[in-house]
Amino acid sequence: MSPADPAGLGRARAAGFVLPALVLIGVFLVFPALWTIYLGLTDYRLTGLAAADPQVVGLGNYTSALEDERFRNSLWLTVQYVLGSAVVGQAVLGFALAWVLRNRPGPVKRVVEGLVLLAWILPSSVVAFLWIALLDRDAGTLNALLHTPGFAWLLDHPMPSIIVFNVWRGTAFSMMLYGAALENVPPSHLETARLAGASTFQQLRDVVLPRIKGHVLTNLLLISLWTFNDFTSFQITAGGPEGRSEILPVYIYNVALSGGQLGFGAAISFLVLLVNLVFAFVYLRLLRGRREAVSP
């Protein structure tokens, strides 16, 4: 009985246990990723001649994407969306909430946390419609509150609308992560800083930030990755009007599956994949580094 194999599985049976999962992952996760690369090099279409006999066009899709005004616009909107709603919106609001609610048990904390979490766990179709209802031109709650009847938020300001929406949708994660991180900051350090006359800003910069640096980085990477791939705004604006809120995920859907340009869409997908890869790689490096730091 070897200590490495207490249940007596043996290599062969162990492989049999792992195989089904690996096959499923291989077919529905790894293979699609590789296939995107190939499809992105073709002029494959949903219908017509290029559907029956797709030709390899090399990097043609990438060069035409770079020349495409709509693609560049989508790229710029995506940058705004990720920076505005995740890096600035969710991270800052999430931290502010965690900071204000720390060491403060009671009904206020429970209610605030409950509502923020609710926005996060409700299904995307539901929250999308809740925001359509909130921002509705004629009968929306927001226009009723602000006494601005007929103000078309989603038509006139689609980008700010979905950015604010995504802040609302995703702040919970940052709040919880920072909430856990702040527990690592010894209250005595904050207390001494306060007694020495440090302002809140100074306390945050000099006492809190050095201790939660790792969490901040983790948080920013993950929420950026998720926001970058978020498809929920499709259910609110579908990229419109006139592509003014067409972030990359929506652009890919509109071009590839709605417009039928599968090859071109695959090329853009591959670019998204590459960006995701960078995010995830940095994140895993961070995780590993921390594990090694904890148990050398």
Place this chain on the structure above:
Amino acid sequence: MTREEPDQHHPPPRSEGRGRFWTEERPQRGTSEDATREDAASRRPEPRERSERNQTRHALATIGRATFLAVVLGFFSLPLLWLASAPFDAHPSITTSVPEFTLANFRSLLDNPYALSSLGNSVIQAGGSAALVVVLAALAAYALSRVRVPGRDALLYLLLLLSSVVTGTAAMVPLFELATRLNLIDTHLGVVLTLSGGLLPAAIFILKDFMDGTPASYEESARVFGASPLQILRHIVIPLVRPGLATIAVWAVANVWGSFLQPFILLRDPGKSPGAVILYTLYTEGGAPRLDLISTFSLLYSLPVVVMYVFVSRRYGFRFHGGIKR
């Protein structure tokens, strides 16, 4: 604590030298050292004046905090209010009792050919994916936990990396193509397999952590008494890691229940579409949206997710793991 007189703790007036010594003693002080030392040295107000200023500062901070929390409460509850109120606002002219309202709206749910059956589809797809993920992940995690395979950790990290990189957004074209070629378009199986493939790596990763934490000595003694590996897995390991399995199952169900993109591109038949897609078509279809239908359906469709979340967080103290959300 701020409003207490700080000098009580440091009765003698702080000289600059003492301040420097005091700050250097504490490594966590960091760079604020300079700012505070300057502050303390340049103007050291009388205790009374200082305590008054502290009180003002404290009051302002309290007001600021309360305002902030009020604004946040408003911001987060405003969109949600509709979900709570709309089912009763559907017929604002009728001011009868609440039960009649819910009955009427419930009837509109029954009248719609797709509303209730779509929840059935959600159950099939979420349940199927959860079952597949739990079984396959448990088998794989057990083998990976108990048998030392070279490159095991690297493989796990690679799979985890892939599952966060190959999102529905990044792979919608090949997934659609794959389902088309495998004749999986318009089938529950297509949705189940596609979503399970994405959930499995994280599930294996978490379950392996659970399995690593269970002692191997039980398995060794069971083996001495002649139990087969599958018997050991069924009667010893699975009862031990049941909380882990439950967590994974609930996590998978919640994920699939809320998924929109994959069923949206893989299913065209509304008779097979889950709640997420049907709800979307309810409010994007032409004509005035049926608010009574949408509101009751939203409520009904959201309820299981909220209930599951509350259940798991109560029972297992569920904290969402680092990278695990969707």
